[in-house]
Amino acid sequence: MTTKLLILGGTTEASALARLVAAEGIDAVFSYAGRVAAPKSQPLPTRVGGFGSADGLARYLRENSFSHVVDATHPFAAQMSWNAYNACQAADVPLIALTRPAWQAQTGDRWRHVSDVDGAVATLAFSARRVLLALGKQNVPAFEKTPQHHYVLRLVDRPEVAPDLPHHTVVLARGPFDVAGDLALMRDHAIDVVVCKNSGGSGAEAKLAAARELNLPVIMIDRPDLPPCDTCATAEAAVDWVTHTRDT
Ligand code: 3Y8
Ligand code: NAP
Secondary structure (H helix, E strand, O other), X not given: OOOOEXXXXXXXXXXXXXXXXXHHXXXXXXXXXXXXXXXXOOOOOEEEOOOOHHHHXXXXXXXXXXXEEEEOOOXXXXXXXXXXXXXXXXXXXXXXXXXXXXXXXXXXXXXXXXXXXXXXHHOOOOOOOEEEEOOOHHHXXXXXXXXXXXXXXEEOOOOOOOOOOOOEEEEEOOOOOOHHHHHHHHHHOOOOEEEEEOOOOXXXXXXXXXXXXXXXXXXXXXXXXXXOOOEEOOHHHHHHHHHHOOOO
8 A cells, every 4th residue: 555644733743744744755635623714834735624523534544545644733632632543443544643742840930730721710710810821712711710810812813702701802823932922921911820731842832931930820731631542752753654654
């Protein structure tokens, strides 16, 4: 069977892999969920939108004769990762996850770990604060339970419907972010607590360095459980896996 790769994308690492795969001339398709209005263009044929659960993905793999899948989605895209794991088992297609290590607290960090978004809300149940919510728009409604805070919402696209938060400011921005920009954002908005996911990688890390410099507390949402598939840490390793792993 000839090599044909499906990249499940949406991260910096996925874009690095796409560039390498295109340069190597490997037959591949890049896949976005369609979460933002104008996703970054890729140097590969690109599809946008869900597959219709794991069964839909298994059918897509078989019908399009894919020989390999690299799951390069975000560590919080757990549903997609579990679907990829189950679909690749059903379709008998090799799968590897291109992951990045979780961030670790450094000297001077004031992190409070919580297990999910609801845990982050629960830690904000007290007196009014000025909160930088750097979680994307899907997670904003959970904070309607704690409306006493002023939220600065950093989002990729302007929400179609204004968030139901009495005190909030929307800041439209797409990463990767830098420390100077995140320091200015936190100072301009007098932020006194940051809420974020333990995404890892470099694209979203600047806010941690800015919080450290300003001695701000960070509510850190730990990663969800991900499937027990093989993993690699670099785009180069993923390409090496594709070229040296035959489909079974
Ligand atoms: C649609 C496709 C690249 C990829 C760039 C990375 C870095 C910049 C930092 C903050 C944190 C957040 C969010 C974030 C970052 C990279 C990466 C990353 C965090 C784009 C993109 C898509 C998405 C989806 C979007 C989510 C949201 C999450 C914003 C492209 C720009 C908060 C995750 O408005 C929404 O509904 C946004 C939804 C899923 C998390 C959420 O749950 O809401 N990413 N982000 C992908 C698709 O359709 O399949 O245009 O590039 C990609 C990137 N965003 O190639 O350079 O690698 O992570 N993305 C988080 O980490 O907490 C922002 O503001 O500090
Ligand atoms: P998710 O909750 O795990 O996935 C929900 C559903 O969205 C999946 O079941 C699948 O639909 C579809 N989907 C997700 N990623 C897809 C992809 N790359 N290609 C095709 N369909 C996809 O995912 P999410 O957290 O919403 O993330 C969506 C996208 O944003 C992913 O590409 C991810 O890498 C990127 N992203 C997410 C975050 C984050 O914080 N979650 C951060 C940065 C980037 P079907 O079941 O119909 O197949």
